[in-house]
Amino acid sequence: MLSPQATPVVRATLPVVGAHIEEIARVFYRRLFAAHPELLRDLFNRGNQHSGEQQKALAGSIATFATLLLDQPDARPDAVLARIAHKHVSLGVTPAQYEVVHTHLFAAIGEVLGEAVTPGVAAAWDEVYWLMAHALIALEKDLYARGGGEVWRPMEITGRRDEGEDAVSFTLRRVDGEPAGSFRPGQYVSVRTALPDGAHQIRQYSLASAPGEKEWRITVRRDGEVSGHLHGNARAGHVLDVSMPCGDVGLDEGADGPLLLASAGIGVTPMLSMLGSLAASGSGRPVLALHADRSPAHHAHREEQAELVDALAGAELVTWYEDGADGAAARAGRIESLDGLDVREGVSAYLCGPVGFMRRVRGLLLERGVPAADIHYEVFGPDLGLDVR
Structure with missing residues (x-):
């Protein structure tokens, strides 16, 4: 948790930092890549850097973490940071790189905010950074160890x-x-x-x-x-x-409640793994599989997904195609409603696809009374705040 000295400073300056956090992130990456061009060449996603998506994600993660420290001072941050830790491990991020990030991030804060960054303000936000960094380093150390140290x-x-x-x-x-x-x-x-x-x-x-x-x-x-x-x-x-395999979102194979697997586009792939695992174990769990795509021709693994669902007793597959319905089981357009679908009480939902799709389906599930804790999702690329409605 934040120290008593840092808490009021972070609380007072969070609105200012939050208002400038995207600019701070842009300056940070400019400084970082000027000093370490190999990070852009061999570690960071160049496409996300060009689009600005990575800057938004960094900004959001820092602001979210600082808010959590203020609003929930006794909560462990591990659950919030787990997705970031898994992504870092999948990239081979090392503890030493947190020192590099710290150097250029705080130089960027000073460049953007100028004289507003007094020694007291710098010390308070330094505390925020290292609380986040050390929590991530600990999580990543454990994940590396589970993989035998072989990334x-x-x-x-x-x-x-x-x-x-x-x-x-x-x-x-x-x-x-x-x-x-x-x-x-x-x-x-x-x-x-x-x-x-x-x-x-x-x-x-x-x-x-x-x-x-x-x-x-x-x-x-x-x-x-x-x-x-x-x-x-x-x-x-x-x-x-x-x-090594990474990702904090995975099917709980020891559970026996109903499942909802919602995917769009290439997001069907983790659902195939889940369906295949359920079929191999002879699972009798009720499964509602939803998939949205541009057209039947763009629906990757279309026949395989249908065969896996057919192999499960009590499973149903419903598809949506933007270019128009294709057969009795398909619907036209996008998933805009869950009307007529059997979303059972106690369901565990897994989502994968574009962020806009997952945000929309998550909202529909919340409206149907599914607790937020029972809606799991994976984001490929920067996580831009799916949980914010």
Whole structure:
């Protein structure tokens, strides 16, 4: 928790810092990459930096953490920070990099706020930063230890298959012949890719296979420089650098209550892992699977998803297509209402897809009385505050 000395200072200055936090983030990244260009080349997502999305995410995380320290001084921050910690581990972030971030972040705060940053203000916000940093370092240390300290492993592509109009799946096996490894249904891995300009960019992809299989499977939709490179160049026999499985959102396989799995676009992939795991275990849990896409042709793994749902007693699949309904089980447009759907009491909901889609479905579930704690989601890319309605 914040010290008695820092608390009133942070409370008094939070509105000012919050009003300038996006500018502070922009200046921070400019300073950081000027001093450490290798971080932009080999660690940070260049696309998110160009769009400004990463700056917004950093701003939001700092402001949210400071607010939490003020409003809930006795609460542990681990639950709030878990998603960030998993993303950091999937990138191989080290404790030493927090020192680098601190240096350039506080230089940016001074540049933007000027004389308003008195020694007392700087000390109070320094406390906020290190409370957040040390909590993340501790969480990440534990996650690294669970993975045996091995973040990256070489994995060979054993198969490639088109999945819908603009997606392709890859099956992966360890080059040493050992099983790919265990994971929770719903988790993801990072793929580190060497690009033609010499950069090594990292992107996250959900594991679309069920746990327990010797090989892993990921599905890549062509929508950026890394996915485009994989589409154009990755073939069977190629070796990729793949991270340990990460992600704090995973199916609770020990539970027995009803499930709602809502996905859009390539967000179907973690749902395939969950459905496959349920089918393999002979689960009798009621499952309502919802999927939205541009069209049937864009619906990656369409037949496989339907087959997995059909293999589960008491499971139902409902689809929405923006280009128009396709068959009796499909609806036209986007998911704008849950009317007529059997959203059962005690349901655990899992969401994956674009942030706007997940925010909309989360709101619909809250309106139906589903507790916020029972709605789980995964964000690929900067988390821009899905929980804010």
